[in-house]
Amino acid sequence: MLPAPKGAPMPSESLVFHVADALLARGERPSLRKMRESLPNGGSPREVCKHLRAWRKKRGYDPKLEPTDMSKAMKAAGQALAMDLWKQAKREATQAFSREREAAAAMATDDKHDREHLLGLIETLQAENAALVARAGAAETETSRVLARLQKVEYQLDRFRAEEFWDRVMQEIAEVLVERGPLTPTEILPELRAVTLRGATLHKEPLTPGTLKKKMDVRVSFGRYFEPRDEGRYARRAG
Structure with a gap:
């Protein structure tokens, strides 16, 4: 079954x-x-x-067969049949004992079979549980790996967005310098558009004169957008 x-x-x-x-x-x-x-x-x-x-x-x-009740027959029998009845009772008692022993052995066999079957079920469940634990561990490891990759991608994406944002800010500053001439970062900050100031809140670096100077100096070192002038001012780089 x-x-x-x-x-x-x-x-x-x-x-x-x-x-x-x-x-x-x-x-x-x-x-x-x-x-x-x-x-x-x-x-x-x-x-x-x-x-x-x-x-x-x-x-x-009770699996054993009941032995024949010989007590009435023995009481009713005469003295001449006493020995024969005793022998017959002995034979039947021996047969009954044999049947009882066989029945007990059969019951023990059934019990052993039942016990082995249940032990087999327990072993199967234990194996299935171990497999589930192993799969859960593998899934947890894979989840950790995916999360680590996702964090790395998100970090790279944040850096890309920040670099893109600051490059737009530098372009806007360059346009201001074309119109106003050389200015310091402190003088430049009020000239930036409101949308630029609001956009800075999405990034970790605040939009301050110090931050503007750092970002502009990076562009100067690469020969882009600006060139330094006296008294901490910056001018739009020609070309």
Whole structure:
């Protein structure tokens, strides 16, 4: 019997009782394996075991066959038959003991089979759990790697946006210098457009005279946009 399909209903106690009674009526021992083979959906071993124990207790189930009650026959028999009856009782007692021992061995075999089956299920669940833990660890590692790459891309994007913003500011300053002539960073700042001042709030460096001087000096070092003049002023670079 294959394990019950996912979502299959668990067998009720009454169904387990009915199947166990039917097996017993056919002369078959109602072991866990037999029960799961006979149940429509197999059922969880745990649930079937629970109901089967209740059935055994309620039915007073005992696999051994009852020995023939010889006490009445022995009382009714005469002294001449006493020895024969004793021998017969002994033989039957031996047979009964043999049957009882066989039944106990069979029950032990069933119990061992049930126990091995449950141990197999536990090992399977443990293996599945270990696989899930391994997959979770791999997923966590992959998530960390993706997050690190994403942070790197976001950092590069922020730098690109900042460089693009400051280049637009430098172009705007160059246009101001063309109209006004050489100015200091302090004189330049009030001349910038309001939208430029608002845009600076999106970047980490504040739009101050000191920041303007640093950015303009970088352009001067590369021969772009500006050239320095006396008293800390900057002029628009020719060409």
